[in-house]
Amino acid sequence: MKQHRYVVLDRDGTIIGEREYLSEPEQVALLPGVGAALRELQQMGFGLVVITNQSGVGRGIFDQAQLERVHQRLEELFQAEGIHLDGLYVCAHAPDDDCACRKPKLGLLQKAADDLCFNMANSIVIGDKACDIEMGRMAGALTFLVRTGYGAQFENEVAADYVVDDLTAAVRVLGNMSSPRHR
Numbered sequence: 001m002k003q004h005r006y007v008v009l010d011r012d013g014t015i016i017g018e019r020e021y022l023s024e025p026e027q028v029a030l031l032p033g034v035g036a037a038l039r040e041l042q043q044m045g046f047g048l049v050v051i052t053n054q055s056g057v058g059r060g061i062f063d064q065a066q067l068e069r070v071h072q073r074l075e076e077l078f079q080a081e082g083i084h085l086d087g088l089y090v091c092a093h094a095p096d097d098d099c100a101c102r103k104p105k106l107g108l109l110q111k112a113a114d115d116l117c118f119n120m121a122n123s124i125v126i127g128d129k130a131c132d133i134e135m136g137r138m139a140g141a142l143t144f145l146v147r148t149g150y151g152a153q154f155e156n157e158v159a160a161d162y163v164v165d166d167l168t169a170a171v172r173v174l175g176n177m178s179s180p181r182h183r
Contacts, residue, residue, distance in 0.1 A: 004047045006086070006118050008109060008141070010127030011052035013149015014167065016074065018128070023062035025073035031148055033168040035081035040171050046124070047086040047116065050074075051108045053131070058094030067092065087112050104134035126170050127151075133158040144170040 012018050015034050019027055038048060056062045071088060078085055089108040091101040101107035106120070113120045125136030128149030136143035137159065145151050145160035146167055155163045164170045 004116070004118060005045065006047040006049050006112070006116065006123045007041050008049045008051055008112065008123050008125045008136070009167075010103075010129065010132045010149075011050050011074075013128035013151065014126060014132075014146055015050070018149040021056040021061045022070060023056060023066045025069045028070055028073040028077065030077055030081070031166065033166060035077075035083065037167040037171045038078070038083045039081065040175070042084065044171075044175065047118070048083070049087045049089065049112045049116070050085060051089045051103065051112065051135075053091045053103050055092070055094050055102075057092035058097055064092065086116055103129075103131040104138065106135060106138055109135060109139055124174065126167065128154075130154045130158045133160045136160075144173070146170060 009015055012022060015030060017029050017031060041048060054067055057064055057067055067090065075085065089112050091099060091103065091108060093099040093102055095102065109120055121140035123139065123141045125132060125141045126144040126146060127133065128146050128151035133143045133145055143160045144162045144164055145155055145158055146164055147155065148166050162170065162173055164173060
């Protein structure tokens, strides 16, 4: 059986607008071009997974029910755009909780790989923060730092395989590769 390839996406600053401790569904909006970019990834044969750190829950800023409403809104936006999300994985711990799931640790990526039966090293990680790129590099994945969100602040500090303006540009690079693999 052929393994499906997956693109692993960060949430805030990569596919939706960056907001500090986003906790209300009406705050959720796809960044420009994201719907078309995700549809194109699916047409290219990629599965889509979102992995996100949401420490607002662990810090007591908002609760799990609010987070679930935010993710329901994200799912609604995806459905309206014709996008199927294969998995959404969340670390809700505070940064000092010493969990195994907070990016850049591999816990959630490993869980996604186990759940969906894919090889982490054959995945593509796209995000706007150093922790996204670090996670991808530790997994042996192809990495893209997008300049949306916080990406422009980190582009000289991380060793991403590609630094691009946004998700649309990342998809363009992937589309120009005969077989997306790094190095």
